[in-house]
Amino acid sequence: MTAKMTGRERLLAAARRQPVDATPVWFMRQAGSLFQDARELIQKHDIMTVAKTPELSSRVAMMPVEKLGVDGCVLFADIMLVLNGMGVPYHVVPETGPIIDRPVRSAEDIRAIRVVEPEEGSPYVLDAIRIIKNELGDRAAIVGFSGSPFTLVCYMIEGKPSRTYDRSKAFMFAHQDLWHEFMGKATDVCVRYLKGQVRAGIDVAQLFDSWVGVLSPSQYEEFVLPYSRRIFAELRSLGVPSIHFGTGNAGLLELMAAAGPDVVGVDWRVNIDEAWARVGAAKGIQGNLDPTLLLAPWSTVEREAGDVLRRVDGRPGHIYNLGHAIVGGTKTDTLQRLVDLVHNHSAVKA
Amino acid sequence: MPANTTMTGAQRMLAACRRQPVDATPVWFMRQAGRSFKEYRALKEKYDFLTMAKTPEIAAQVTLLPVGRLHVDAAVMFSDIALVLEGLGLEYHIEPEVGPVVAKPVRTQADVDALMVVDAEEATPYVFETLRILRRELEGQTAVIGFAGSPFTLACYMIEGGRSRSRMYEGVKALMFTQPGVWHGLMEKITEATIRYLLAQAKAGAQVIQLFDSWVGVLGPSQYEQYVLPYSKRIFEAVRPTGAATINFGTGTSSLLGLMATAGSDIIGVDWREDLGAAWRTIGYEHGIQGNLDPAMLLAPFPVIAEGARRVLRQAGGRPGHIFNLGHGVLPETIPDDLARLVELVHNESRKPHPATAGKR
Numbered sequence: 001m002t003a004k005m006t007g008r009e010r011l012l013a014a015a016r017r018q019p020v021d022a023t024p025v026w027f028m029r030q031a032g033s034l035f036q037d038a039r040e041l042i043q044k045h046d047i048m049t050v051a052k053t054p055e056l057s058s059r060v061a062m063m064p065v066e067k068l069g070v071d072g073c074v075l076f077a078d079i080m081l082v083l084n085g086m087g088v089p090y091h092v093v094p095e096t097g098p099i100i101d102r103p104v105r106s107a108e109d110i111r112a113i114r115v116v117e118p119e120e121g122s123p124y125v126l127d128a129i130r131i132i133k134n135e136l137g138d139r140a141a142i143v144g145f146s147g148s149p150f151t152l153v154c155y156m157i158e159g160k161p162s163r164t165y166d167r168s169k170a171f172m173f174a175h176q177d178l179w180h181e182f183m184g185k186a187t188d189v190c191v192r193y194l195k196g197q198v199r200a201g202i203d204v205a206q207l208f209d210s211w212v213g214v215l216s217p218s219q220y221e222e223f224v225l226p227y228s229r230r231i232f233a234e235l236r237s238l239g240v241p242s243i244h245f246g247t248g249n250a251g252l253l254e255l256m257a258a259a260g261p262d263v264v265g266v267d268w269r270v271n272i273d274e275a276w277a278r279v280g281a282a283k284g285i286q287g288n289l290d291p292t293l294l295l296a297p298w299s300t301v302e303r304e305a306g307d308v309l310r311r312v313d314g315r316p317g318h319i320y321n322l323g324h325a326i327v328g329g330t331k332t333d334t335l336q337r338l339v340d341l342v343h344n345h346s347a348v349k350a
Numbered sequence: 351m352p353a354n355t356t357m358t359g360a361q362r363m364l365a366a367c368r369r370q371p372v373d374a375t376p377v378w379f380m381r382q383a384g385r386s387f388k389e390y391r392a393l394k395e396k397y398d399f400l401t402m403a404k405t406p407e408i409a410a411q412v413t414l415l416p417v418g419r420l421h422v423d424a425a426v427m428f429s430d431i432a433l434v435l436e437g438l439g440l441e442y443h444i445e446p447e448v449g450p451v452v453a454k455p456v457r458t459q460a461d462v463d464a465l466m467v468v469d470a471e472e473a474t475p476y477v478f479e480t481l482r483i484l485r486r487e488l489e490g491q492t493a494v495i496g497f498a499g500s501p502f503t504l505a506c507y508m509i510e511g512g513r514s515r516s517r518m519y520e521g522v523k524a525l526m527f528t529q530p531g532v533w534h535g536l537m538e539k540i541t542e543a544t545i546r547y548l549l550a551q552a553k554a555g556a557q558v559i560q561l562f563d564s565w566v567g568v569l570g571p572s573q574y575e576q577y578v579l580p581y582s583k584r585i586f587e588a589v590r591p592t593g594a595a596t597i598n599f600g601t602g603t604s605s606l607l608g609l610m611a612t613a614g615s616d617i618i619g620v621d622w623r624e625d626l627g628a629a630w631r632t633i634g635y636e637h638g639i640q641g642n643l644d645p646a647m648l649l650a651p652f653p654v655i656a657e658g659a660r661r662v663l664r665q666a667g668g669r670p671g672h673i674f675n676l677g678h679g680v681l682p683e684t685i686p687d688d689l690a691r692l693v694e695l696v697h698n699e700s701r702k703p704h705p706a707t708a709g710k711r
Binding site for chain 2: 033095163164165166168169173174213214215216217218219244248250251252268269270271274290291292293295296297300324327329
């Protein structure tokens with residue numbers, strides 16, 4: 001009989017497809033306005049100030065570990081923060097999202113982008129990791145992250161949130177050399193950013209390729225895959241397990257696995273057992289409860305959350321998560337019960 | 351050699367819907383009637399969208415623009431999926447850049463009970479008049495396509511009031527999960543109104559009917575099966591006896607295609623997020639397939655468009671039952687000349703002997 005694993009051990013073991021005493025669980029966007037204490041901080045200081053102040057952001061990041069008992073402690077940061085170091089100013093408009101002051105659309109714009117070390121570009125993220133590492137101990141694994149080069153490049157070209165990224169894709173088709181130059185530069189930034197996070201103490205790195213689902217398989221292969229490959233190769237050489245997350249990517253799963261992460265994150269649009277069969281047994285899988293289900297009565301949540309676990313059937317290498325970020329209106333109590341359900345269900349099986 | 355060495359667009363389109371041999375792959379585009387033509391933009395200066403859609407002469411004129419200019423094989427009636435709301439007695443308006451906005455969203459049993467199901471001829475007579483004009487004008491040269499939004503997509507508009515800002519449709523899904531009775535009651539009523547609407551379209555002359563399930567890709571397979579599929583099934587069953595061919599179209603549906611094929615349409619419309627060859631394997635060759643060039647590709651230089659189109663044709667492999675289309679609507683910035691060149695390319699590069707002559711040996 002082995003002693004109970006810590007959250008950190010559990011998440012790291014699952015990321016390496018090793019046996020666990022219970023399925024590890026964390027939630028995208030668990031750190032933030034979910035909790036009253038966090039909401040008060042954000043109201044008092046505004047969200048960007050909280051994200052850029054290590055003492056505050058680390059507190060917000062650790063709240064879900066303390067209150068929900070999740071096994072992963074994801075940073076309270078925004079994928080756009082990295083733009084600060086790149087010299088691409090932006091501001092956040094409530095209800096709309098980030099707006100880039102001057103979208104990047106020409107060769108000169110791309111060449112003006114700076115590639116700096118995160119110690120210079122976003123030191124507050126690294127400081128927050130150090131604080132968390134110090135205070136959290138082994139209770140949960142620290143999940144660092146970056147937006148993928150594709151996501152960052154799309155944001156910089158569009159200048160504002162989009163549903164379809166038509167402008168970015170038009171740029172990609174019409175100016176292929178510039179596209180590759182831009183992606184190459186964004187990849188340099190992501191690699192430095194993630195390496196800096198590893199040096200500061202993260203345990204796992206997730207690459208958010210949230211909008212990659214707007215691409216066809218052949219587009220992904222030609223215009224995105226080479227860059228994701230480079231990032232995962234770099235992480236591998238540092239010995240840090242990696243998660244490659246995307247949404248609406250049911251047509252891309254094999255290719256996303258080919259990019260080289262340890263774990264592929266999938267959304268709820270595909271059944272998790274089918275998704276795992278497609279990414280292959282050599283990869284772990286993360287997911288994939290529909291976040292909107294958490295607005296349903298508990299009996300429905302229980303049935304559907306259990307369905308994910310039944311489909312996985314106790315195979316090592318599953319990290320429980322939602323298929324995308326927690327949606328507004330989700331109650332902390334429901335999340336608490338879900339964490340318990342995941343831990344208990346899988347513990348009984350073991 | 352018979353005089354008619356080439357099929358008409360209508361023959362080509364209808365044969366492909368039945369998975370019969372064609373002399374060239376038929377092609378049309380979603381939103382081909384509209385924003386990219388200057389004649390349309392000129393009309394748009396004078397009339398608002400709904401006035402245009404509700405005036406048969408104007409709607410028919412707009413519908414016919416791409417037929418003469420692009421040489422597509424099918425004309426899709428100029429209309430909006432929101433018009434079926436008239437048959438439900440629901441107030442709405444069309445907001446530029448946003449789409450239909452429902453004044454009083456439907457969220458409770460009482461809201462559902464208050465919906466009427468009006469006779470379609472009474473609610474939207476202009477739609478059917480437009481179709482009759484189109485059949486007359488096109489004289490069997492070009493197929494006439496009617497359409498409706500799927501009950502799911504309409505329910506999304508009715509519950510959210512408009513588009514879901516977060517793209518998660520959490521309002522819709524919360525209602526689905528927390529009040530399944532209200533959900534199914536709403537879907538029943540929309541399905542009933544949609545069936546009446548489509549039967550009247552077929553009667554007025556629509557030779558092909560497309561059901562637009564544009565937002566269904568927010569659902570997982572089991573959600574689709576439980577909350578949506580039964581209603582799509584009923585619609586295709588009801589339309590079948592009219593003899594109109596049917597297309598079940600959705601976007602972001604890579605993991606739903608197998609289920610969508612069981613809804614009973616002749617053709618499944620797919621977007622560009624999956625290779626057409628893989629999609630066809632999934633839905634099965636007993637169905638035809640429509641698609642699937644990425645509309646964003648039309649914003650590229652023509653050689654890039656041509657390469658993408660050839661790729662789609664290669665994936666279809668010359669199998670009967672392919673209708674060439676984009677994976678979603680034509681984007682406003684698209685240059686009409688590029689669409690015309692694309693039609694020509696699809697026809698030329700898929701050219702085969704006329705099935706009637708090919709059969710005579």
